[in-house]
Amino acid sequence: MNHKDRSTTQELPEESELVQRLIANDQQLFMAVVKAWHPSLYGVAAAIVGHSIADEVVQEAWVSVIKALPKFEGRSTLKTWVTRIVANEAKNRYRKESRSVSMESVDEHWATDSRIATDPRFDSSGHWNQRNPAWDIGSPDELLAAKELQDCVDKHLSRLPEQQKYIMELRDTAGMEFEEICNILEVSSSNARVLLHRARDKIQQVVAKFQRTGEC
Amino acid sequence: MLSCKHLVEQASDYIDDQMTMGKKIQVKMHLFVCVSCRRYLKQLKLTIAMLGRRNQHDAPEAMCHHLLKEYQKTLPKQGS
Ligand SMILES: [Zn+2]
Numbered sequence: 001m002n003h004k005d006r007s008t009t010q011e012l013p014e015e016s017e018l019v020q021r022l023i024a025n026d027q028q029l030f031m032a033v034v035k036a037w038h039p040s041l042y043g044v045a046a047a048i049v050g051h052s053i054a055d056e057v058v059q060e061a062w063v064s065v066i067k068a069l070p071k072f073e074g075r076s077t078l079k080t081w082v083t084r085i086v087a088n089e090a091k092n093r094y095r096k097e098s099r100s101v102s103m104e105s106v107d108e109h110w111a112t113d114s115r116i117a118t119d120p121r122f123d124s125s126g127h128w129n130q131r132n133p134a135w136d137i138g139s140p141d142e143l144l145a146a147k148e149l150q151d152c153v154d155k156h157l158s159r160l161p162e163q164q165k166y167i168m169e170l171r172d173t174a175g176m177e178f179e180e181i182c183n184i185l186e187v188s189s190s191n192a193r194v195l196l197h198r199a200r201d202k203i204q205q206v207v208a209k210f211q212r213t214g215e216c
Numbered sequence: 217m218l219s220c221k222h223l224v225e226q227a228s229d230y231i232d233d234q235m236t237m238g239k240k241i242q243v244k245m246h247l248f249v250c251v252s253c254r255r256y257l258k259q260l261k262l263t264i265a266m267l268g269r270r271n272q273h274d275a276p277e278a279m280c281h282h283l284l285k286e287y288q289k290t291l292p293k294q295g296s
Contacts, residue, residue, distance in 0.1 A: 025287070025291050035275050035280070055275075055279060119221060119224075128252040131252050132255045140265035140269055141269075150270070173268055193232075200228055200267070203263050204260050207263055
């Protein structure tokens with residue numbers, strides 16, 4: 001079996017067969033699952049502890065998963081369960097290394113940010129100042145293939161406030177549910193949604209400007 | 217009617233289906249008549265899809281080896 005392809009998720013067997021075969025020592029399947037789920041598990045870990053030790057966190061979490069697998073009760077899907085273990089492992093690390101990011105400050109940021117009130121895209125009655133132009137590029141792959149644009153996106157992602165970045169990684173890269181994200185980051189769901197939208201909207205504007213002017 | 221600015225502010229809630237039915241209808245009505253907001257929504261979806269596929273990070277080989285060993289050790293073949 002060849003599992004080099006990244007998009008192997010759909011080739012994995014359905015849930016109950018997956019769990020049974022993993023418990024019964026299907027090594028090839030185990031490797032396929034580790035590889036197929038790594039991008040999203042990595043995203044969860046990186047969102048919480050940063051990129052430098054994210055792989056390590058995922059590895060530690062898998063070791064716990066292997067031990068607990070025979071006791072897996074199937075109350076959620078296996079992937080959700082593994083994701084939660086990764087998140088917990090990351091949170092433990094995060095506490096140990098006592099990083100200085102405080103998620104408490106979310107409310108404050110929200111209250112003091114007047115960007116939306118003075119959004120230059122809209123006039124005083126809330127209409128677009130200029131008609132929003134269509135983009136030439138119509139698919140995510142085309143956007144990803146545009147090297148200069150991606151460098152530009154990188155630059156702006158690195159400037160986003162950390163909370164916004166975390167929430168966006170958890171939701172848009174790792175595909176986690178809001179409830180889960182709020183538990184992990186200890187934010188209210190209304191704050192999480194506002195911060196998520198800020199981040200996405202910012203990147204939309206970055207791409208839009210690049211499309212319009214070719215400049216970052 | 218919902219203004220463009222308000223629609224843009226709530227676009228993620230609309231996309232993520234985190235909206236009441238009443239709000240959703242307001243958004244749909246606005247989109248029906250406003251090309252700029254239709255484009256914005258399409259562009260935001262595209263941005264989200266792009267973000268979802270960036271930084272796809274493959275599992276490192278060393279980690280795979282380590283985990284396979286751990287797996288063999290902890291969950292031995294049944295019957296052996
Ligand atoms: Zn509009």
